[in-house]
Amino acid sequence: MHEITVMKDILRIILDTAKKNMVKRIIKVRIETGAFTDLDESWMNRYFKSLTAGTAAHGAELALEKLKPVISCRTCSYEYETENIDQIDLQCPVCGNRCSIIGDSSFRIVDMEVI
Amino acid sequence: MTRIIKIDKSIHEDNKICADRIRKQARENTCFLINIMGSPGCGKTSLIIELIKTMRNRSVLVIEGDVDSDVDARKIISEGFDSVQIQTGGACHLDAYMLEQSLMPDYFKKYDFILIENIGNLICTSGHDIGADLNIVLLSVPEGDDKPMKYPAIFKDSDAVIITKHDYIQLSDFSIEMFRNNLLSLKENAELFITSSKQKTGFEEICSFIITTLKA
Numbered sequence: 001m002h003e004i005t006v007m008k009d010i011l012r013i014i015l016d017t018a019k020k021n022m023v024k025r026i027i028k029v030r031i032e033t034g035a036f037t038d039l040d041e042s043w044m045n046r047y048f049k050s051l052t053a054g055t056a057a058h059g060a061e062l063a064l065e066k067l068k069p070v071i072s073c074r075t076c077s078y079e080y081e082t083e084n085i086d087q088i089d090l091q092c093p094v095c096g097n098r099c100s101i102i103g104d105s106s107f108r109i110v111d112m113e114v115i
Numbered sequence: 116m117t118r119i120i121k122i123d124k125s126i127h128e129d130n131k132i133c134a135d136r137i138r139k140q141a142r143e144n145t146c147f148l149i150n151i152m153g154s155p156g157c158g159k160t161s162l163i164i165e166l167i168k169t170m171r172n173r174s175v176l177v178i179e180g181d182v183d184s185d186v187d188a189r190k191i192i193s194e195g196f197d198s199v200q201i202q203t204g205g206a207c208h209l210d211a212y213m214l215e216q217s218l219m220p221d222y223f224k225k226y227d228f229i230l231i232e233n234i235g236n237l238i239c240t241s242g243h244d245i246g247a248d249l250n251i252v253l254l255s256v257p258e259g260d261d262k263p264m265k266y267p268a269i270f271k272d273s274d275a276v277i278i279t280k281h282d283y284i285q286l287s288d289f290s291i292e293m294f295r296n297n298l299l300s301l302k303e304n305a306e307l308f309i310t311s312s313k314q315k316t317g318f319e320e321i322c323s324f325i326i327t328t329l330k331a
């Protein structure tokens with residue numbers, strides 16, 4: 001449900017950019033999402049495919065990069081990346097103090113490859 | 116030959132412009148918008164009713180966001196308060212455009228506060244700026260104390276978190292300490308409140324938080 005509104009936003013932005021830059025065809029769109037962005041990749045791809053039909057982005061590849069959450073110690077500044085914060089131990093492996101979790105729900109179109 | 120066109124644009128950018136426009140207009144008329152979020156049934160409508168009662172002499176409008184009904188708006192009106200309904204027609208969250216369309220020109224002059232009940236959802240509502248001055252997320256005791264780790268975005272992006280239905284605490288294994296620690300690891304300066312709409316507790320604290328934070 002939510003993925004479709006996001007994909008519509010993306011499509012609007014890339015087609016606008018394509019028009020302004022006299023693009024014939026969009027080949028690849030690079031997207032970077034924050035660690036807490038809750039979107040399902042397979043649904044995004046599916047919606048992207050159907051929404052781009054008949055446009056300059058038809059058949060384009062969607063390259064999604066999801067940033068990982070970073071666990072950061074407030075006391076000694078030790079930091080490491082993690083996959084999943086669900087079961088994470090928040091005790092710092094170096095100094096034993098409590099860590100914080102860094103990430104956001106950003107959603108950024110980085111660039112696109114075109115002809 | 117292919118070429119790369121740099122875009123570097125957040126998809127929320129256009130919505131943010133609309134949200135900033137709403138915020139600016141509201142502020143010019145010293146009206147404040149508060150976005151209330153939380154899962155279906157977590158107690159949003161009940162909390163809004165108790166909150167308005169606690170706000171006493173302030174004039175408040177409630178905007179009810181729902182997918183396809185006006186049950187909550189009618190409930191607010193039956194309590195003697197003003198309410199209008201936005202039906203999203205299937206959309207899982209409100210955005211600034213939907214809100215802007217529902218705002219009548221005199222609302223900002225007429226009301227001190229506009230409370231917006233967002234669609235019941237912990238995922239989609241986060242990250243969508245609707246022009247509110249305060250974003251508040253509710254989590255009821257029966258939902259469990261692990262939710263900040265499962266839905267980090269909404270807890271991180273909120274200005275305050277309210278544990279609702281505190282009267283259920285004896286029946287549940289919900290640990291307020293655990294919840295608070297999880298929340299603080301996502302957001303160092305998180306504001307946490309605890310209410311029960313049934314027992315009518317915790318509302319004075321929220322009221323003074325709102326009034327001091329917004330200098331309203």
Ligand SMILES: Nc1nc2c(ncn2[C@@H]2O[C@H](COP(=O)(O)OP(=O)(O)OP(=O)(O)O)[C@@H](O)[C@H]2O)c(=O)[nH]1
Binds near residue numbers: 154157161281313
């Ligand atoms: N025991 C108890 N029940 C509550 C409390 N707050 C709300 N409820 C009950 O929980 C149910 C849902 O409350 P609502 O206020 O309608 O919840 P909501 O979040 O607005 O629900 P939706 O708009 O449908 O997402 C109702 O039966 C309320 O009476 C509370 O503090 N304690």
Ligand SMILES: [Mg+2]
Binds near residue numbers: 161187232
């Ligand atoms: Mg409700």
Ligand SMILES: [Zn+2]
Binds near residue numbers: 092094097
């Ligand atoms: Zn450390």
